[in-house]
Amino acid sequence: MMLSMNEIHLKIRAEYRQIQEEYENAKKNAEELMYASFPRIEEIDNEISALAIESAKRVLEEEITPEEAAEGMQEKARVLREEKNQIIKTNNIEEFKISYKCENCSDTGFSKDGKKCGCYIKKIQSMLTLPGEKGENAILKKCNFENFNLDYYSKEIDAEIGISPRDIMRAVLANCKKFSNGFSGENSGNILLCGPSGLGKTHIAASIANEVMAKGYLVIYKSSYKLFQFLEDYKFGRVDRNIYSVVYDAIYDADLLVVDDFGTEFITSYTQSVLFDLLSTRIASDKSTVISTNLTLDNILDIYQERVMSRLKNEFNVLRFAGEDVRALKNK
Incomplete structure (x- = not known):
């Protein structure tokens, strides 16, 4: 039985969500393999995340301004990223990259301006038979x-x-x-x-x-x-x-x-x-x-x-x- 237009949209969006979940799972698996081989990379990623959390906390507690937080975090994060990049380069680590079916929307169904992507429209059209x-x-x-x-x-x-x-x-x-x-x-x-x-x-x-x-x-x-x-x-x-x-x-x-x-x-x-x-x-x-x-x-x-x-x-x-x-x- 043919779906209503609302059901068509729900079905298509569910398909895009599933695709994104598959990408996230693939990225997570690749990340875990890299961390297992190079523990220092995991430490660096955790340190960068901790920097962001600490800066946000200090801003909320009014210890520093948002501008000061950004400035302080950026320099520390830059040093950490340089170390990470050096480990990757030295060990010829191939970073995980997603091969999108649609480069325009990165398989989300929506372009950067928030409009439905052409691939989304084609999915609708294929159902209106x-x-x-x-x-x-x-x-x-x-x-x-x-x-x-x-x-x-x-x-x-x-x-x-x-x-x-x-x-x-x-x-x-x-x-x-x-x-x-x-x-x-x-x-x-x-x-x-x-x-x-x-x-x-x-x-x-x-x-x-x-x-x-x-x-x-x-x-x-x-x-x-x-x-x-x-x-x-x-x-x-x-x-x-x-x-x-x-x-x-x-x-x-x-x-x-x-x-x-x-x-x-x-x-x-x-x-x-x-x-x-x-x-x-x-x-x-x-x-x-x-x-x-x-x-x-x-x-x-x-x-x-x-x-x-x-x-x-x-x-x-x-x-x-x-x-x-x-x-x-x-x-x-």
Whole structure:
């Protein structure tokens, strides 16, 4: 059974606590081994701790000021640390170092500014799965701005538009990086990625999702087909609302919703209605949405109601992709 959002947070924080406990135990074991081999190091560590306790006691008893305590302790501690470092250097002792899975937060789940780390957000996202999905999306694991290769786009100037596909895509990439870097959770705008199949829209959409997640914002990334199938199933009771209400709410409330391959969903009167409702609700709440589609704006107007088209034209920054099918070029 799917957990509530509160239960998800509790589970994730428990995981981080367990990781920290494992690190502490490993550090303690390494320390005990070092102390057993070099007792003087243990004596030094105990003396440094005793210095801090004694200084704090004298400040509380108003024998000395905090400034005097700090000054007196620092010099004594410095001498002791130098002795310890000399023992370590002389005996080639390898000090215990933790190999963190996430260097950004040291596997605590929170960065130095107190915000949720990207690894924390990924854990949330991996639990907000639709029926049939399992864990983190494979596309998100492999796509980022760094491995988006502009070399697949021609440098030749297109005579009709006076610019090369590579320059168009360089501008698209710059716009998407700017959106991701400046993302603040509110009033960050919306993006519509348009263009024929195989030009890298999914790659860019996933890259945006990863960058925004890394900043500690909740991102929901779903294919359009699965997203609207789920919303329709949820509406008509074909999935258990008690289980999936947390996913449904996150689709509307997430800081960023990324809808990939828009236009592949089965179009019904309900799809038309829920799409407009979803866009309108997120826009009214200043929640950002990124949509990728093989459709042109004219195609969208042919398929969807004019009010949907109006939302996309007026509320989204439309970025048009250009070039040849990158997938085909890679397979040559």
